[in-house]
Amino acid sequence: MDQALLVFITVAEKKNFTRAAEELHMTQPAVSQYIQMLERNAGTKLLDRSSKYVQLNKAGEIVYHHAKEIVGLYSRMQYLVDDLLHKATGPLAIGASYTFGEYVLPRIIARLQEQYPLIQPAITIGNTKDISEGVAGSEFEIGIVEGEFPHEKLHIEPFAEDLMDVMVSSAHRLAGQEPVAITDLAEETWIVRESGSGTRDAVESMFARLGFRPRSFMEFGSNQLIKESVEAGLGITLLSRWAVRKEIALGTLKRLHVQGTPVARRFYLITPATKFHTRAADVFRELLLLDRASIPL
Template identity: 30%
Template sequence: MDIRHLKYFLEVVRWRSFTRAADALHITQPTISKMVKSIEDELGVVLLDRKGKQVEPTDAGLAIVQQAQLIVNSFEHLSSDLADIVQLKKGTIRIGLPPMAGSRFFPKVIGEFRQAYPLIKLELIEDGAKTIERSVGSGGLDIGVVVMPTDMQAYDSFVFVRESLNLLVHPGHRLAGRDSVPLGELREERFIFFREDFALHDRIPEACIEAGFRPNVVFESSQWDFISEMVAADLGIAMLPETICRNLDFRKIAVVPLERPGIPWHLAMIWRKDGYKSYALREWIRFARERLALTP
């Protein structure tokens, strides 16, 4: 027995006639008779009382009518929901965004996507890039923004930002006003870092060690604006991406490019190579790749 059998049975009950039901379904009368008989044989009961041309449901038939209608309605609703998903009318996407990337690059993209696909729900989870990468890998997130490099064997990705970190110092600092600063010249400085679940928590010390010293970390925070305010209060130095530096108050903070070596800040969206990609997620990837490519 399948959904088609139930639909045929309900049509016979509705029309009280095999012939009229067959006409309504655009099939032959023997076909619909055979379908109903197969249901009766499978259930072991008589569902229809055949009185010549008039057909009436038996008590068992009336019981089947109620359940069959619920099943057919549920199936039709399911088909409608699946059609909506396939046509990108519905769905949920869980997106991980680091604070710096989320505030700078995504409000406009998210707004345009919601306007294009109003019934697709975007669940935004703000966290550090390292935590986001782990969550994408475990399936807790469908997609997320991380600082490159990442595990290219585990994830597909596209890079949408290629910048470097700049040095932030108090305007009265000895390095303020310089055209650039070699990383090795910062060995005696007090550093203000992002906390450990942020990618820069590891990237900056790695670069410093390559330059011949281990940084002296005096404060850690998860908020770039709080970090910049601590620099403005002359509590230490910090490093932030070029994009963020453009929004700082240059009366309170001096921004100096780093050199020999510089520290890259490359952002990418990643998703699991072996993970299921819903219709909505595939469209988000296409949409975000297209829109973010236009980001100045």
């Protein structure tokens, strides 16, 4: 691996030469020499320096982005070589969008650890767009998302179905109505996820299919915040049945029976578009596909 790239990445993330040196178990002059060498090779300064911190300039941002990808590819290459021994070991970087990552993935990881204790999973939760770009950029070896994000560097396959319902507080005026008219839904404030989220895509598709547009929106970046807000009576929402199981059991949220719901969508498994995958990624994928029979609701 190019040590200069690793040093540069660490300095950029720590924003400080001293902290980067401590992280890398190097002297500060050695760190400075690597940065100077990289800047000479690039033909330009990559960092803006002050007495308190350093930060990337425009050229540095370009180098940092590609350096992360290069280092990730090198690590992946090494694990693939190690996997010729057919042992499922080592780190496994998994990216998952919020619904699957928060409500389904934990029990699958528990099964993975039971069967393959030498695998070290590291999980990142984000929206569909972020996770897909992370897999394409070699930040994650495998991703699970709730919406399609076509990309030439990705292999995308649907593997399970998710069902989504319109949810309200149990004290909401519509909670006792059955069925609920579309016109009633249009008058409500809808609490929705941010753009780039698979849940937001599902909401927008439902609006188009049912032929209405709500009078007002509130946009939040997490399912938990949306649930808390709906419970507080701030509005209504569309969420996966996985996300609201506890609230339904506790009686704090209630499903509305609306024509055209529940909304069905798919969970997608995304991997780099290459025939080479680590043994850890392969066994996780196999476990995920074996477990999918229990995922649909």
